[in-house]
Structures are given as structure tokens and as C-alpha cells.
Amino acid sequence: MRALKLTLLGLCGLLALLVIAVIIITTSIDPNDYKAKIESVVAENTTLTLTIDGDLGWSLLPLGIDVNEVKLDQKDGQPFTRLNQLTAQVGLLSLLSFNPQVQKVILDGIEVTLEKNEQGEANWENITPQQKSDKQQDTTASSESKPAPPKTEPQQEITEAKELQLGIEEIAITNTTIHYIDKQSNLAVSLKDFNLHANNIALGGQFPLAIDFAVSNSAPKLDVTAKLKATISVDNHLKRFAISQLESRYTLAGEPFQGKEVSASFNGNRIIADLNEDTLNIDKVALTFANLALNTDLSISSLSSAPQITGSLVIPDFSLQTLLSRLGQPKIETADPAVLEKLSFSTKLNGGAEELKLSDLSLSLDDTMYAGAANYRATGQFIGANIKGTAINVDRYLPPPPPPVAQAAQAVDKASSSTTDSAPATTSDNQPEAPLLP
Secondary structure, three states, rough: OHHHHHHHHHHHHHHHEEEEHHHHHHHHHHHHHHHHHHHHHHHHHOEEEEEEEOOOOEEOEEEEEEEEEEEEOOOOOOOOEEEEEEEEOOOOHHHHHHHHEEEEEEEEEEEEEEEEOOOOOOOOOOOOOHHHHHHHHHHHHHHOOOOOOOOOOOOHHHHHHOOOEEEEEEEEEEEEEEEEOOOOOEEEEEEEEEEEEEEEOOOOEEEEEEEEEEEEEEOOOOOEEEEEEEEEEEEEOOOEEEEEEEEEEEEEEEHHHHOEEEEEEEEEEEEEOOOOOOOEEEEEEEEOOOEEEEEEEEEEOOOOOOOOEEEEEEEEEEOHHHHHHHOOOOOOOOOOOOOOOEEEEEEEEEEEEOOOEEEEEEEEEOOOOEEEEEEEEEEEHOOOOOEEOOOOOOHHOOOOOOHHHHHHHHHHHHHHHHHHHOOEEEOOOOOEOOOOOO
């Protein structure tokens, strides 16, 4: 009993000394005094130049660091990375209890430029070439000299599978920009105004997530903006992931759409991936693109080996002509301008890549209805269908006839061409040309 008391007192004393040391460090040492040292260490160990223009700071309660206005440049002075602010805070008491709880992580104003030159050399390669080579050699040598690791005992596996404890009060990544430039292929893609917010993050519970960003592509010219929000949950073993109340909106514009803006969305009630059960469940997910919509409910089993799908897929009524117009494409000219205004499709799915069955299949084209079933089997490339439908007037979908004047001109051209073809061919001296075949 006396030994136990002495042990507890020793641990308490050690924790007290640790707290005192942290207090002394955070109150008496100014991290700004070490700016030059930090910059020189980066210069000695990398090919980049670090510049810290802002203040460095840290705090005790909560225990955290604060970094402002940091730049990383290439040797030639070209920018590589910019950072406006980094703030990271962790609960001091949670560290002392060996269960760290992150209170706040803030990254603001990150700008990264990834570039390949005309020779295909990337600016993110060979930042520390010599060290990387040495590290690889050391790793190879150590792997050759070390004996094979012992087999993991079942008890060790159980210990490793212990529940993880994670708690983060807030994560905020704001005003992030990433440029990718490939001068070989004349390609430039930029991710701009990327913002991510999440709070009360904990394994085994739910937390909200919000993301918005913009993407621009140079060839072809294309701009995309997106806003997304959802509720996320992850279990303590990182084996079950769920996304619920998913709402996302997208706007696309550029050359593929002839300068028009196209709206799209991806919404869902719940998406669950269970690695223990090897399943993926998609519950009431809706995808829209312009006036085209797709609704689905799917359950996928044997996800990692041979996926098997069970569920339904529905495309409600939509106008093909309106879809083409919204995408900046010309409408299809038909003899009857009232066609291609009502299309729909629905079916139930059952099977996988080797064999897939479509039952309760329904397809509508204007006032024509089709219903039945279809089956695909990979063995022998077999495709079978049993579909019945109402009558269809194909003439309505043919190109429209030309106007009367154009019809008369076509008739004259046809008659003159036939007369010319029937006349005997002559040579340069006006003698009839011999037939090619008797």
C-alpha cells in the first residue's frame, strides 16, 4: 500500500512539473526570436526559401500555436506555398490524461502552385533530393538486415482494435487556392475559394460539414461552383461511415455549354458504407442536371469482391428538346415539332457485373409506352429482353420535309443529273468512250 501511494505521488509530482514547465515556456519564451533559425533550417534541408512575415505565438489554456503570413518560394523566386494564418489548439488537461482533444484547427489563406515546365519537370519534385535518396537507401538496408516481423498474436489484434477516441471542437479551412499548371499540355486548373467548416467532431457521433469551392479549367474553358452541406458520422473503429441530409448545388458554365449556365444538384437522405458488412446503402438519392433528374435507392453487397446490386432507378418525365436548349445545343429538327417533349424511364435492378436483371422496366417516348424486362449475362455476352409497347409513328421523328420551292429545285437537279448520267461519255476528240465492261 505504501508503494502504491508513493507511485501515485510520484506521478502527480511529474504531472505538476510538466504543467509548470509548459507555463514557464509559454510565458517566458517568445517564438518570434526563432524566426531566423527556422528559416535557416528550411534553407539547409530543402531547396525552398521560407519567409515568416507575420507573428508567431502560443498559448497555455488551451495549449496552442499561432502562425501568420508564411511564404515558401522556389529557388528562382517563383511562389510555391502561401499561408495567411494557422491556429491549432489542444486541451492541456486532455494531454495530461493521455486523451488529446483538439479544440480548434484554423487554416486561412492557403495558396499552393503546382507547376510542370515544358520538359515535364514538376516544382514539387526533388525538394529534398539528396535526403530522399539517403532515406531510401537506409530503408532498403534496414529492411535487408532486419528479421521478419513476428506474427501478430490474436491478443495484439484485439488491443489494436481498441476504440479510437477523437474530439475536435472546430475545423475551419478558408480561402484556399490550389493552382495546377502543365506547360507541356497547355493545361491550367485552379481550385479557388475553397472553404470547409465542421464542428463538434467526435467518433461515434454526428457532426455537420459544409464545403464550398470554385474550379476553373483552361482548355476547354469551364467554370464550376459548388456548395455542399451534410451530416457525417463515423464509428469508433473507423468501419462504418454515414452521410445523411446531403444537399449540394453546382453551377457549370463555359465552352461545352456555349456560354450558358447549367445547374446541377446531388442530394440524398442517407448513404452508409459498412466495412464490416462489406455493404453500401444508398437511400433516396437524387441527381439533377438541367431538367434531367435521376432518383435511386440501391443496396450493394460484397462491395470489395463481387458487388451485387439490388434497388431501383427512376428518371421522371423530361423534355429532350429543353435539355439540349439548356446545354446550349441545337434542338433536333423533326417532322412533328411536338415530339421528344416527354421521356421517362424506370426499372428495378438485381445482380452484378456477371449477370444483371432489369425487371418492371418502363419506358415512355411521348405518347408511346413500353414495359417488360431485360437481362444481361457476361458469359456468352447474352442480352435478352421481353418488352411490349403501344404503336409508334416513326414518321413524326424524321427530319422535316423541305419547303415546296426547295423540293422543286431538288427535282430539277435530280432530273438534270440523271440526263447527264445517261448521255454517252466522250473523249477529248469527241469520239464515244469505250465501255469499261462489255
